[in-house]
Amino acid sequence: MALRHFSVELDELHELLLKMGSMVESSIRRSVDSLVERDKEIAKAVMRDEPAINLMQVEVDSRTTRLLALNQPVARDLRFLTATLKINTDLERMGDLAVNIAERAISLISAPPVKPLIDIPKMAALTQSMLLRSLEAFVKVDADLAQTILPADDEVDALRDKVYTELVELMQREPALVPGAVDLIFVARNLERIADHATNIAEDVIFLAKGVDVRRAVVRPALG
Amino acid sequence: MALRHFSVELDELHELLLKMGSMVESSIRRSVDSLVERDKEIAKAVMRDEPAINLMQVEVDSRTTRLLALNQPVARDLRFLTATLKINTDLERMGDLAVNIAERAISLISAPPVKPLIDIPKMAALTQSMLLRSLEAFVKVDADLAQTILPADDEVDALRDKVYTELVELMQREPALVPGAVDLIFVARNLERIADHATNIAEDVIFLAKGVDVRRAVVRPALG
Numbered sequence: 001m002a003l004r005h006f007s008v009e010l011d012e013l014h015e016l017l018l019k020m021g022s023m024v025e026s027s028i029r030r031s032v033d034s035l036v037e038r039d040k041e042i043a044k045a046v047m048r049d050e051p052a053i054n055l056m057q058v059e060v061d062s063r064t065t066r067l068l069a070l071n072q073p074v075a076r077d078l079r080f081l082t083a084t085l086k087i088n089t090d091l092e093r094m095g096d097l098a099v100n101i102a103e104r105a106i107s108l109i110s111a112p113p114v115k116p117l118i119d120i121p122k123m124a125a126l127t128q129s130m131l132l133r134s135l136e137a138f139v140k141v142d143a144d145l146a147q148t149i150l151p152a153d154d155e156v157d158a159l160r161d162k163v164y165t166e167l168v169e170l171m172q173r174e175p176a177l178v179p180g181a182v183d184l185i186f187v188a189r190n191l192e193r194i195a196d197h198a199t200n201i202a203e204d205v206i207f208l209a210k211g212v213d214v215r216r217a218v219v220r221p222a223l224g
Numbered sequence: 225m226a227l228r229h230f231s232v233e234l235d236e237l238h239e240l241l242l243k244m245g246s247m248v249e250s251s252i253r254r255s256v257d258s259l260v261e262r263d264k265e266i267a268k269a270v271m272r273d274e275p276a277i278n279l280m281q282v283e284v285d286s287r288t289t290r291l292l293a294l295n296q297p298v299a300r301d302l303r304f305l306t307a308t309l310k311i312n313t314d315l316e317r318m319g320d321l322a323v324n325i326a327e328r329a330i331s332l333i334s335a336p337p338v339k340p341l342i343d344i345p346k347m348a349a350l351t352q353s354m355l356l357r358s359l360e361a362f363v364k365v366d367a368d369l370a371q372t373i374l375p376a377d378d379e380v381d382a383l384r385d386k387v388y389t390e391l392v393e394l395m396q397r398e399p400a401l402v403p404g405a406v407d408l409i410f411v412a413r414n415l416e417r418i419a420d421h422a423t424n425i426a427e428d429v430i431f432l433a434k435g436v437d438v439r440r441a442v443v444r445p446a447l448g
Contacts, residue, residue, distance in 0.1 A: 064306075074293050078289065078292060085310065089310060168406060171395055172399040172400075175395070178395045182395075182406075189410075
């Protein structure tokens with residue numbers, strides 16, 4: 001087996017992870033678009049794309065494990081690869097959550113609109129931006145950029161609370177709207193969870209950036 | 225730095241992971257007990273235990289990364305250690321979900337009971353059993369035991385659907401019960417997600433058990 005240079009393989013892994021991230025970002029955007037535009041076809045396209053995201057997860061996992069096995073990296077590279085395994089799981093789950101939103105969208109489109117959607121699209125735009133910035137921070141190991149994601153998570157949580165309060169009041173006034181309102185509560189909850197995964201990635205980056213030195217201090221004496 | 229034998233350290237990692245699993249299992253049990261017995265103190269105890277579970281996650285991560293760095297394992301051991309990193313994340317999230325249930329319990333206990341709780345305790349018992357079996361399957365790398373977890377996940381999903389349908393009907397009949405019913409929908413949803421994490425662990429075990437041979441076939445020629 002021809003072994004290519006480790007750093008070339010790492011760069012390819014970066015690219016693969018960014019590509020996966022952009023597919024997940026597109027799924028999030030389209031899942032909420034389908035809801036706003038009441039277009040089932042967009043939601044179905046999100047569902048059709050899920051297997052491709054899952055395949056990328058398997059590919060990232062297998063390349064990362066192979067790099068761990070064949071190159072026996074230490075310090076920063078080791079920490080980067082173990083973080084890649086975690087972030088890969090985060091991305092795949094964000095993709096699943098976008099599919100959950102698409103499923104709720106299909107259910108919601110089958111009935112008259114529950115209410116005008118204002119805060120949910122805002123939540124979606126915030127989470128998409130959080131995802132893209134967290135991945136950029138990861139490949140650059142940029143703790144400052146990662147840090148900007150944490151306040152956005154608080155904004156998403158505040159919007160989720162607002163949506164939740166409005167929908168509980170709506171259900172109490174209009175019993176016929178209960179099933180649709182429950183679907184919308186789950187849409188808001190899924191967006192909040194997507195934001196939580198982006199926050200996990202940002203926290204991994206902050207740990208990675210700080211941990212590099214800590215880890216080297218521990219590992220260097222043992223490895224000479 | 226004194227390096228102890230790799231297999232001794234792996235055994236200790238097993239034990240740590242099982243101990244963490246039993247803490248998470250206890251949190252799940254107590255979160256639903258607090259709801260059934262309407263006892264806020266039990267819910268508060270679950271919240272107080274969360275930092276200890278998070279500390280164990282950090283400990284498992286740091287030991288696993290250290291074993292990866294200093295022993296440069298291949299094949300089965302490598303795959304076991306990368307699976308440990310994933311399972312560690314699953315366990316920590318299950319702990320978070322138990323805390324979410326405890327929070328909903330405190331909110332629910334502050335108001336009159338929404339309905340008699342029958343299916344939610346059933347869901348809790350199933351998820352606890354799934355968690356314990358998935359961890360046992362992991363440390364034994366027992367694919368047959370892991371396989372028994374998959375049908376239990378379908379049972380949990382069926383109970384979640386039942387709870388959901390009943391609560392939607394209840395909200396439509398009794399608007400005053402809407403906030404409590406929404407809390408119960410989230411309790412059922414959190415239990416379903418705990419079961420999903422146990423299923424993830426079981427799937428990792430099945431992959432681990434099967435993947436050992438696949439991996440060896442790939443890695444052996446390269447490493448001679």
